[in-house]
Amino acid sequence: MTGTNNDVAAVLTLNAGSSSVKWALFRAGSPPVRLAAGKLERIGLRDGILTVTDVAAGRTDRRTIQVADHAASVQVLLDQLAQSGKRLEIQAIGHRVVHGGSRYADPLVVSSEVMEELHRLSPYDPEHLPAEITLIEAFGKHYQHVPQVACFDTGFHQHLPRVARVLAIPRRYEKLGVRRYGFHGLSYAYLMEELERLAGSEVARGRVIIAHLGNGASMAAVRDGSSIDTTMGFTPASGLPMSTRSGDLDPGLVSYLSRTEGMTMEQFHDMVNARSGLLGLSEISPDMRDLLEQEGRDVRAAEAVALFCYQGKKWIGAYAAALGGLETLVFSGGIGEHAAVVRARMCEGLEFLGLRLDRSRNDAGAAVVSSPESRVTVRVIRTDEESQIAQSVCRLLALGAVC
Numbered sequence: 179m180t181g182t183n184n185d186v187a188a189v190l191t192l193n194a195g196s197s198s199v200k201w202a203l204f205r206a207g208s209p210p211v212r213l214a215a216g217k218l219e220r221i222g223l224r225d226g227i228l229t230v231t232d233v234a235a236g237r238t239d240r241r242t243i244q245v246a247d248h249a250a251s252v253q254v255l256l257d258q259l260a261q262s263g264k265r266l267e268i269q270a271i272g273h274r275v276v277h278g279g280s281r282y283a284d285p286l287v288v289s290s291e292v293m294e295e296l297h298r299l300s301p302y303d304p305e306h307l308p309a310e311i312t313l314i315e316a317f318g319k320h321y322q323h324v325p326q327v328a329c330f331d332t333g334f335h336q337h338l339p340r341v342a343r344v345l346a347i348p349r350r351y352e353k354l355g356v357r358r359y360g361f362h363g364l365s366y367a368y369l370m371e372e373l374e375r376l377a378g379s380e381v382a383r384g385r386v387i388i389a390h391l392g393n394g395a396s397m398a399a400v401r402d403g404s405s406i407d408t409t410m411g412f413t414p415a416s417g418l419p420m421s422t423r424s425g426d427l428d429p430g431l432v433s434y435l436s437r438t439e440g441m442t443m444e445q446f447h448d449m450v451n452a453r454s455g456l457l458g459l460s461e462i463s464p465d466m467r468d469l470l471e472q473e474g475r476d477v478r479a480a481e482a483v484a485l486f487c488y489q490g491k492k493w494i495g496a497y498a499a500a501l502g503g504l505e506t507l508v509f510s511g512g513i514g515e516h517a518a519v520v521r522a523r524m525c526e527g528l529e530f531l532g533l534r535l536d537r538s539r540n541d542a543g544a545a546v547v548s549s550p551e552s553r554v555t556v557r558v559i560r561t562d563e564e565s566q567i568a569q570s571v572c573r574l575l576a577l578g579a580v581c
Contacts, residue, residue, distance in 0.1 A: 269577060387497045
């Protein structure tokens with residue numbers, strides 16, 4: 179994309195998942211303004227989906243597409259950017275990078291040294307990091323003179339208290355980087371800024387639990403604006419049960435399944451990341467919407483939903499204890515934002531914390547779904563990782579000063 183004097187300065191954001199890529203174009207500034215967005219889903223399957231949204235026109239187009247892998251997705255993305263990015267000059271590219279290890283937390287400009295470290299970290303999260311590295315390298319070749327910025331999903335949890343960070347295994351492994359890191363940090367950072375904007379700094383610096391409930395699900399306990407604990411640990415497979423991830427398991431299962439079924443390490447990894455969670459328990463679907471629709475007539479769906487809500491309620495209670503009380507609970511993510519019944523079931527029985535939902539507000543998906551007499555304010559806030567990435571890029575490169 180060659181710029182002219184009349185072109186709009188823009189930031190491109192790329193958010194690669196294990197089988198998807200989300201992208202967005204923002205007018206650079208403070209704050210950045212979304213101009214276009216898209217998502218490539220079901221990469222590696224025959225029935226892939228490409229969705230593109232023109233924000234100004236209010237139009238969304240959707241079509242099926244077959245993309246073999248993330249490397250093949252690059253040309254699809256470049257072709258789409260050529261259409262959506264007319265009259266835009268891309269000044270920077272921001273990437274969601276799921277893991278920064280012990281070394282990286284704050285957004286930084288990608289260099290050869292950074293790339294070397296990301297390659298070293300790839301075994302930490304083989305579901306995401308290789309795809310993210312592929313996109314960084316490919317877009318670096320195409321936009322050779324455009325700075326790329328890595329925004330780390332682990333960054334929000336960089337100051338976890340030591341007691342919440344270490345694992346109860348031999349100490350020598352901590353020196354190798356094996357500890358609890360936490361994820362969904364870009365979402366949490368965005369939600370905390372939104373909470374401050376909506377409710378003020380005093381509330382945002384209070385005792386807050388955020389429930390990011392989507393295909394990946396986690397919770398974070400936040401006090402004085404900093405994460406003090408979070409459900410995901412060394413990898414994003416831990417904590418709450420998710421769409422296809424197991425969440426926390428007894429580590430004895432590894433040796434048990436190895437002895438009884440001859441399950442290999444690779445097979446176990448695939449099971450807990452791709453065939454467990456809501457999908458594994460229900461044997462129907464990884465999608466909460468499907469399970470809620472069928473829970474009245476299929477006990478497997480009902481049990482999957484019940485487990486998800488029960489585990490969520492347990493973590494809310496645990497983090498209220500870690501915080502020494504609870505003042506604000508935020509629901510976000512696809513499930514947290516849209517599934518009123520999940521919010522209700524996770525909050526049911528937590529009246530001893532002073533938490534009471536307003537049924538009509540909750541069913542309507544209001545911004546505040548707690549009742550007036552509730553001592554805990556329960557909010558629903560839409561998350562936006564792409565906006566957080568664009569904002570981080572503009573701040574780091576001072577793009578807002580020239581736009």
